[in-house]
Amino acid sequence: MSFLELCRKRQSVRRYREERVAREKIERCLEAARLAPSACNSQPWRFIIVDDPELKNQVASATFSRVVPFNRFTIKSPVIVVLVIEPGNISSRFGGLIKDRQFNLLDAGITAEHFCLQATQEGLGTCIIGWFDEKKIKDILDIPSGKRIGLLISLGYPGDRLREKDRKHMEEIRSYNSYTG
Numbered sequence: 676m677s678f679l680e681l682c683r684k685r686q687s688v689r690r691y692r693e694e695r696v697a698r699e700k701i702e703r704c705l706e707a708a709r710l711a712p713s714a715c716n717s718q719p720w721r722f723i724i725v726d727d728p729e730l731k732n733q734v735a736s737a738t739f740s741r742v743v744p745f746n747r748f749t750i751k752s753p754v755i756v757v758l759v760i761e762p763g764n765i766s767s768r769f770g771g772l773i774k775d776r777q778f779n780l781l782d783a784g785i786t787a788e789h790f791c792l793q794a795t796q797e798g799l800g801t802c803i804i805g806w807f808d809e810k811k812i813k814d815i816l817d818i819p820s821g822k823r824i825g826l827l828i829s830l831g832y833p834g835d836r837l838r839e840k841d842r843k844h845m846e847e848i849r850s851y852n853s854y855t856g
């Protein structure tokens with residue numbers, strides 16, 4: 676698969692087959708995530724792989740409620756990856772402070788996408804999840820209270836067909852040499 680094909684194939688998967696995911700495959704996704712770039716090579720991340728079915732259900736239950744049900748699909752995903760944001764090294768923290776940029780959040784997004792693209796390559800489906808009860812998940816997984824969870828990623832064999840991408844046209848997002856060029 677070419678890289679562009681891989682990008683087209685990656686989509687948010689919200690329906691999963693029951694099949695379990697071999698840790699060998701998860702390890703390759705983690706290796707792709709580990710190789711991601713980060714500000715000052717700070718690598719401000721830690722991945723908690725939740726593949727114990729009971730624990731996974733507890734984490735999944737913290738991503739939806741009766742009022743906000745749209746993440747209910749996570750109950751069917753065999754694995755949920757919890758991406759904890761670490762503080763980062765001194766250079767990236769100092770640089771971020773001076774330049775008013777949250778480098779560790781940017782870094783977290785990049786590593787998450789590395790993970791998802793490798794998962795696609797492995798024939799797996801993912802969905803990045805930003806809506807969840809952070810406190811509940813921290814309690815379930817013994818994550819220290821001072822830490823932040825950046826994102827969750829659901830992972831499993833896709834039950835979805837490949838969809839058409841819903842994206843802005845190139846003309847809306849691209850200019851050369853100036854904002855309006």
Ligand SMILES: Cc1cc2nc3c(=O)[nH]c(=O)nc-3n(C[C@H](O)[C@H](O)[C@H](O)COP(=O)(O)O)c2cc1C
Binds near residue numbers: 688745746802805807
């Ligand atoms: C930071 C972030 C948070 C997201 N949170 C959720 C979420 O809580 N629930 C969900 O179903 N999808 C979530 N998504 C998936 C987006 O809805 C999805 O990527 C977007 O609609 C584009 O569709 P595609 O991934 O299928 O190409 C999130 C994606 C990102 C990058």
